[in-house]
Amino acid sequence: MTMEAVRAVSLKQMAISFEMAGKARFDAVAATNLEVGAHEFVAIVGPTGCGKSTLLNATAGLLTPASGTVEVFGQPLKSINKQAGYLFQQDSLMPWKTVLENVAIGLEIAGTDRAEARRIARDWLGRVGLATFADRFPRMLSGGQRKRVGLAQVLIRNPKLLLMDEPFGPLDAQTRLIMGDLLLKLWSEDRKAVMFVTHDLDEAIALADRVVIMSAGPKSRIIGDFKVALERPRDIGEIRHDPVFNRLHRDIWQALRDEVMTAYRQSSGEIA
Numbered sequence: 612m613t614m615e616a617v618r619a620v621s622l623k624q625m626a627i628s629f630e631m632a633g634k635a636r637f638d639a640v641a642a643t644n645l646e647v648g649a650h651e652f653v654a655i656v657g658p659t660g661c662g663k664s665t666l667l668n669a670t671a672g673l674l675t676p677a678s679g680t681v682e683v684f685g686q687p688l689k690s691i692n693k694q695a696g697y698l699f700q701q702d703s704l705m706p707w708k709t710v711l712e713n714v715a716i717g718l719e720i721a722g723t724d725r726a727e728a729r730r731i732a733r734d735w736l737g738r739v740g741l742a743t744f745a746d747r748f749p750r751m752l753s754g755g756q757r758k759r760v761g762l763a764q765v766l767i768r769n770p771k772l773l774l775m776d777e778p779f780g781p782l783d784a785q786t787r788l789i790m791g792d793l794l795l796k797l798w799s800e801d802r803k804a805v806m807f808v809t810h811d812l813d814e815a816i817a818l819a820d821r822v823v824i825m826s827a828g829p830k831s832r833i834i835g836d837f838k839v840a841l842e843r844p845r846d847i848g849e850i851r852h853d854p855v856f857n858r859l860h861r862d863i864w865q866a867l868r869d870e871v872m873t874a875y876r877q878s879s880g881e882i883a
């Protein structure tokens with residue numbers, strides 16, 4: 612098998628359940644198959660509580676499947692996924708460290724000499740547009756600037772796979788667009804495999820090569836898998852006016868709408 616053919620992620624009949632103290636087991640995700648190519652950007656969309664984070668956490672090695680397997684670059688995942696960089700909705704910046712120190716720390720922990728780690732961190736701060744912010748502390752940054760630091764913090768370690776869980780969730784709409792463009796610019800340099808969880812369908816289509824749709828839980832499943840036939844490079848503000856974008860949006864929304872309504876009725880107590 613050539614390296615090109617090796618998938619970054621293969622979920623094979625993978626199901627996730629949670630043991631609930633004193634209650635019946637909760638089957639969050641039913642047996643699921645999903646493949647992510649080594650250079651593919653896959654967005655995962657679904658109604659609230661359907662299991663998007665659960666799928667990502669299993670791929671990160673933070674959750675053990677109840678059945679089935681997770682393979683990462685052709686190898687079964689047995690513990691924490693060391694090939695993955697993880698970006699959450701909440702950033703994980705250390706408030707007592709400067710921006711530069713926060714970006715450099717991953718390399719330092721991995722054994723890179725401190726001066727070298729900081730040199731590389733400075734370079735990354737330039738790439739995320741924060742060259743002049745190196746000596747600030749996280750509390751002195753805006754939400755968007757913190758996200759930029761978070762991106763640099765993950766990318767400096769050069770993971771082959773990025774797991775992103777609503778990374779731009781807390782940001783305002785304009786800042787989300789700017790962050791999306793920055794992410795695509797950095798991604799296009801070496802096209803790492805990406806699994807990007809979002810509830811925002813526009814964002815999913817604008818960024819991804821494929822959009823995967825999950826059904827409302829419990830026993831959530833993948834109910835749609837749409838290829839995004841939009842050229843790159845993309846300007847994610849502009850691309851929303853492209854007729855291909857609009858057709859795809861309509862098709863995906865048709866698949867998603869019923870699931871969103873089911874999840875809404877569940878959370879409002881209308882159905883168990």
Ligand SMILES: Nc1ncnc2c1ncn2[C@@H]1O[C@H](COP(=O)(O)OP(=O)(O)OP(=O)(O)O)[C@@H](O)[C@H]1O
Binds near residue numbers: 629637639662665828
């Ligand atoms: N540790 C846990 N114990 C029990 N149930 C859990 C646990 N973690 C998640 N769940 C349940 O599993 C289901 C899927 O949760 P998950 O966080 O993966 O959904 P999500 O699609 O990421 O949601 P959102 O879009 O709201 O962030 C939910 O019903 C949630 O309540």
